Amino acid sequence: MANGKIKKMFPGGNTSQGFYSYYDNIIEPDAKRIFVIKGGPGVGKSTLMRAIGETMFDKGYSVEFHCCSSDNSSLDGVCIPEIGIAMLDGTAPHVVDPKNPGAVDEIVHLGDFWDENLLRKNKSAILKTNHLVGRFFQMAYFALKEAKVIRDEWESYITEAMSFAGVNAVTLKISKEIFSDVKPDFSRPAKARHLFASAITPDGSINYLDTILQDIRKLYIIKGEPGSGKAALIAKLTDQAAGLGLDSEQYHCSLIPQNIDVLVIPKLSAAVANLSEPVCFDPICLPNLEISEEINLSAFLNSETLSHYAEEIIGCKTRFHAAFNRAVKRINQAKAEHDLMESYYVPAMNFKHINAKKEELLARIIKYAEEKSIH
Known part of the structure; x- marks a missing residue:
């Protein structure tokens, strides 16, 4: 088999319209198999998907890593187009539910492998942290919406001079x-x-x-x-x-x-x-x-027309970058709170069982690949 290639992109983004999803474009709905991975933060969804993706790449398949816009080190999905297989993070904000359950889509619930009693002990802390994550994202989207309005003003001056x-x-x-x-x-x-x-x-x-x-x-x-x-x-x-x-x-x-x-x-x-x-x-x-x-x-650009708005354009640039940077700061704060929330889930997870689940999924995906090569 020829050497595969790795491709990285984002299926969703933090935009001036809030979180915007193109999740439906990760793979065709009539794929061979779509595994929707469910579970809380820190339960190993991204690690599981990455490990399987890297293994399939090592076997010569091209692999797409669909990266998370809210956490640079995390994945929202992995796709192996050649064999029609995808794994998707099915939790908020990109909630994914099976469209063709059984026939194509299958839920893999990593919550089956956590200690619910331990999570309940941290209930109040989890609720507080989860609220702060949502609040920081809301503040980030306010800032990005503001940046868009400022950009619209900036555009108006440029358009007139074009x-x-x-x-x-x-x-x-x-x-x-x-x-x-x-x-x-x-x-x-x-x-x-x-x-x-x-x-x-x-x-x-x-x-x-x-x-x-x-x-x-x-x-x-x-x-x-x-x-x-x-x-x-x-x-x-x-x-x-x-x-x-x-x-x-x-x-x-x-x-x-x-x-x-x-x-x-x-x-x-x-x-x-x-x-x-x-x-x-x-x-x-x-x-x-x-x-x-x-x-x-x-x-x-017509420099004469542009000169009429020189002061306004400078102001727009300054205000745009301030709003944009404020949004990035809020997204960073949301990630910090999300990392804190993960710290409550990680000790409650049975990663031995999750690793066994990963090996089971990998074996099935390899079998799908072998069946594809035969046909």
Whole structure:
């Protein structure tokens, strides 16, 4: 078997609209098997999924690690696309319930392996800590909503000063270079997969673009001020790809989840990515990259119009970063409280039994893989 690859992304994010989930895009609903892992904090859900994922990677399978936006060291899910297997964290805030129980979905409840009496002794502390986790996230979402409002004001000044004829010309140029040799395929609707490439985490803005773009040969990097047309440019190319019958991976903006920050077209080994602040990424790390072009849409700004709003724009930048950083601080505080809550659960867990459960799941997944290879 060929060597597999590891890909990392976020299925959910802390956004200006609260927690936003693309969990339904981790794997197709008609997968071979979806294991929904239930249980409290610190019971070993992420550790179990990671261990199985790493074992399958060692066996040569490509594995997707779906990372947690609220805890950089934790996983929300693991997917092995080649054999149609996924494991999902089914607890809040991304509650997952079986859609096709038995036929596809199966609940694995790690709460079967805890000492309920010990947890009851810490009931008041758990309730208090759980309340604080929720409160800190609420405060973080207030701050991100504020950041979005400030960004809207910032965008209004930039948009007024933009020459969108230049943006349209750039869009057409990229379109011709990506799609000129594509023959439309109308045999079936194009598939689009929606996830996040970056997330607002306890450590600020984090991305895994080095894994998402590892197979890309042609990359267009789009930069520019808010309101310079980046989202509209990528949206037009996304629509064009769909119109030609091309499947795509669409990675959404961590602050404004309706916007697409990264468009990947696997069949063409091409991608278009908004790499404006706060996303920080250097494409030099990509092993297969042949063409990399950076386009800054701020080049189409009218400096005279822009000068009328210089003071307002400076104010927007200052207030935006203050609100964004306050949100990160609150998410960090929520993680600290969540870590404290885990400390009440860990001593109550029978990890010997959980490890046995992990080995049982691993054996079943290996069997599914063997059956797949036979057929």
